[in-house]
Amino acid sequence: MTTNEERNWCVGVHLASFAGMLGLAFGSIIGPLIVWLIKRHESPLVDAHGKEALNFQISMSIWTLCCIPFFFLFGFGLILVIILMIIDLVNVVLAAIAANEGRFHAYPLRIQFLK
Numbered sequence: 105m106t107t108n109e110e111r112n113w114c115v116g117v118h119l120a121s122f123a124g125m126l127g128l129a130f131g132s133i134i135g136p137l138i139v140w141l142i143k144r145h146e147s148p149l150v151d152a153h154g155k156e157a158l159n160f161q162i163s164m165s166i167w168t169l170c171c172i173p174f175f176f177l178f179g180f181g182l183i184l185v186i187i188l189m190i191i192d193l194v195n196v197v198l199a200a201i202a203a204n205e206g207r208f209h210a211y212p213l214r215i216q217f218l219k
Contacts, residue, residue, distance in 0.1 A: 114203035160211035
């Protein structure tokens with residue numbers, strides 16, 4: 105059974121990735137990292153959600169960087185970046201909704217860096 109406070113922190117760890125949309129360099133990683141570092145020892149649930157959010161945001165950064173050569177070589181890297189941004193946005197919202205309901209959302213396209 106999860107408490108409202110735990111669920112709120114789980115939602116927060118996912119939504120903190122929107123810090124990157126505010127223009128903060130690597131904010132999509134730094135936001136969840138800060139929330140996760142603050143609360144990971146207090147709640148195993150927040151720890152699990154934080155690792156999942158961080159793995160996804162780090163993976164999305166890597167996938168975005170991989171699109172750069174496609175832009176210069178073939179001219180369609182920007183389309184790939186836009187698709188990745190949409191995937192990122194939709195999945196962060198889905199993860200936050202799931203966390204609010206006490207469920208876990210497994211992000212697609214994520215590389216398991218933190219276990």
